[in-house]
Amino acid sequence: MEINIRINGEAIRTHIDPRITLADFLRTRADARSVHLGCEHGVCGACTIIIDGKIARSCIALAAAMDGAEIWTLEGLRDDPIIAQLRKSFHESHGLQCGYCTPGMLITARDILMRGRRLTDEIIRESLAGNICRCTGYAGIVDAIRNAEASIASERLAASI
Amino acid sequence: MKPAQLTYCRPNSVGEAVTELVEGGWNAKLIAGGQSLMPMMNLRLVSADRLIDIRKIDALRIRNDEGAQVRIGACITHDEIQRGEIPDPSNGLMPYIASRIAYQAVRNRGTFGGSLSLADPAADWLTTTAALGATIEWEGVGGKSSCLAEDFVLAPYTTRLEPSDLLTSVIIPRLPGSAKWGAYKLCRKTGEYAHAMAMVIRDGARSRVFLGATDGAPIRLPAVETALKDMTLWSAPAAKTIAATCRADIAASGRDLSDVRIWQLCTCLERAIKMTFGLQEPMFGETSWK
Numbered sequence: 001m002e003i004n005i006r007i008n009g010e011a012i013r014t015h016i017d018p019r020i021t022l023a024d025f026l027r028t029r030a031d032a033r034s035v036h037l038g039c040e041h042g043v044c045g046a047c048t049i050i051i052d053g054k055i056a057r058s059c060i061a062l063a064a065a066m067d068g069a070e071i072w073t074l075e076g077l078r079d080d081p082i083i084a085q086l087r088k089s090f091h092e093s094h095g096l097q098c099g100y101c102t103p104g105m106l107i108t109a110r111d112i113l114m115r116g117r118r119l120t121d122e123i124i125r126e127s128l129a130g131n132i133c134r135c136t137g138y139a140g141i142v143d144a145i146r147n148a149e150a151s152i153a154s155e156r157l158a159a160s161i
Numbered sequence: 162m163k164p165a166q167l168t169y170c171r172p173n174s175v176g177e178a179v180t181e182l183v184e185g186g187w188n189a190k191l192i193a194g195g196q197s198l199m200p201m202m203n204l205r206l207v208s209a210d211r212l213i214d215i216r217k218i219d220a221l222r223i224r225n226d227e228g229a230q231v232r233i234g235a236c237i238t239h240d241e242i243q244r245g246e247i248p249d250p251s252n253g254l255m256p257y258i259a260s261r262i263a264y265q266a267v268r269n270r271g272t273f274g275g276s277l278s279l280a281d282p283a284a285d286w287l288t289t290t291a292a293l294g295a296t297i298e299w300e301g302v303g304g305k306s307s308c309l310a311e312d313f314v315l316a317p318y319t320t321r322l323e324p325s326d327l328l329t330s331v332i333i334p335r336l337p338g339s340a341k342w343g344a345y346k347l348c349r350k351t352g353e354y355a356h357a358m359a360m361v362i363r364d365g366a367r368s369r370v371f372l373g374a375t376d377g378a379p380i381r382l383p384a385v386e387t388a389l390k391d392m393t394l395w396s397a398p399a400a401k402t403i404a405a406t407c408r409a410d411i412a413a414s415g416r417d418l419s420d421v422r423i424w425q426l427c428t429c430l431e432r433a434i435k436m437t438f439g440l441q442e443p444m445f446g447e448t449s450w451k
Contacts, residue, residue: 001169018169018212021203040162041200045266054240054269060199061270064169065192065214111265129351130264 003067007032008076018064023047025063026073034074034103038132045131048104049073055111074103082110085148095144097135104131109145119149164202171214175300175329178215182325183302185211191327192216193236196263196271197279221274221329224248229335235274235328243268250335251293254342254362257443258289264352277313278328280320283354285346287314288373291381292342292360295333301326311371314378340364343436345429345444346374357425359433366390372407372426375416382410385430395438400431 004013007030016025023040026032026049035058038044042060049058050072077083086109089095096102105128112119112127124142133141172178182189190209192198193216201207215221221236226248233247241247243259262268262276262285276286277297290297290310298307302325310331313320322328336342346358358373368389370382384406392399407427411418418426435441 019164019167021163021199024163037162041203042196042267043200045264048266051269055266056270057266060195060203062164062169062192062195062199062212064212065171065195065216067171108266126351127265130266 001064003063005063005066005068006070008072016063018062020063021059022049022051022061022063022066022071023058025066026058026071030073032073032075036100036103038100043132044101044104045108046101046104048107048131050107050111055107074106077107077110080110082113082148082152085151086110086113086144089144089148089151090141093144093147094140095136096133096140101131101133101135105133105141109141109148112145113149113152119146121146162203164199165205165208167202167209167212169212169214171217174218175215175220175327178213178218178327179301179325181211181213182327185213187324189213191278193221193272193275194238194270195275196267197275197281215327216272223330231333231335233273233331233333235272235278235330237273239263239268239271239273239276240265242273250333252336252338252340252342254293254336254344255289255333258285258344261285261346261444262352267352273331274328277310277331278320278322280314280318281354282314282317282377283356283358283374285355285358285373288358288360288371288379289344290331290333291373291379292362292369292371293333293336294369295331297328298330298332299326299328305329307332311379311381316377336362337364341437341439343433343441345432345436345441347425347429357422357429359426359429361389361430361433361437363389363434363437370430372411372430375418375422375426377416380411380414380416382407382430384410384413389434395435395440403431403434 023035026035036046038046040059042057047059108131124145188210192212192214221234223234224247225232231248231250239259239262243256276284295310296307297310297313341363343361346355355374360371362369368386370385371379373379388406404427407430432441
């Protein structure tokens with residue numbers, strides 16, 4: 001079947017096999033290798049991407065159902081200011097080790113920061129419950145997101161003065 | 162960990178979807194958010210020769226405030242309910258419940274009607290709609306039909322829906338402003354399916370009390386509802402009475418539950434009732450951030 005889809009700003013029109021998941025489609029047909037496959041049944045969060053502005057798991061979405069959708073993966077967010085800050089904070093706070101969960105963590109962390117609420121560790125931890133990391137013990141990731149929030153807030157303050 | 166071969170179609174109306182269901186027979190499956198069906202298909206626990214995508218059918222996306230009741234389309238997502246994008250007839254119960262379902266990435270795609278028609282006993286909406294006295298509506302080859310949410314489930318993963326039926330919407334009666342609710346579910350980890358849950362709606366002398374995440378349909382507790390009638394404040398003796406009455410109600414239901422499960426359900430019930438008296442904070446969830 002044929003689908004029209006926008007991936008990281010680029011319009012693609014292509015034939016697909018209806019059984020292909022969005023995750024496999026992104027990796028094999030759109031070269032979006034940041035989409036990592038851990039569990040392939042919606043538990044680990046490594047394949048988290050953005051569909052029409054909302055985070056979702058690409059391993060339990062069919063590419064066939066994405067006709068007309070706008071998808072963003074980490075590849076397309078290279079210049080996104082929040083991702084840039086998160087990249088820095090994850091580096092400084094040891095928010096990653098092997099890196100397998102990191103793309104999903106970054107997309108989820110961006111979603112958490114974009115809700116525009118004051119974050120507590122409790123909120124961050126609850127919001128990360130759907131993303132599994134087997135290296136860091138999460139402490140570094142929680143620190144990274146909290147520090148990213150503080151950096152973004154102080155930059156905003158500086159810009160407003 | 163990939164779905165087997167399948168064909169995919171996206172009908173434009175409920176009528177077309179029903180026709181596809183009839184043509185596909187037992188090997189046709191409806192898909193909306195796919196947040197339960199896709200994992201099962203990836204694991205090959207379920208196969209579907211014909212997948213019928215109903216997510217974008219307009220008639221299934223309704224959100225009608227009809228005054229005394231609100232009609233919610235089957236394909237409204239948990240996230241839309243959580244964010245208050247749907248008129249709320251429940252004094253905040255539904256947004257709260259929605260905010261505690263799985264994870265944000267799942268809430269963004271998973272649907273209200275999908276969760277109900279799958280009828281996993283541990284799913285939140287079965288117990289919530291039962292407690293709210295909701296009516297579930299569907300359409301099939303035999304035309305339109307409906308039943309009370311508390312009569313909808315026959316057994317785990319088994320509802321009154323026939324193979325060609327499609328759940329279209331749910332009617333939720335509006336709670337009086339004075340009604341208080343309490344909801345508690347027991348999860349070892351945030352976002353996982355509950356091990357036990359209880360839902361209580363208390364409005365003066367009238368109450369509705371249900372237990373969920375059992376071995377099938379939610380269990381109504383009529384004796385607890387009666388006991389709550391005269392209760393004006395929560396106390397240690399009250400807790401004792403409720404615990405005993407809850408056990409009696411479970412025994413009278415004839416359901417086969419382990420001692421541990423009964424203990425878990427009674428604990429959830431006590432916490433849910435305390436919530437209606439303002440003595441137990443709602444659990445952490447997106448709506449409690451505000």
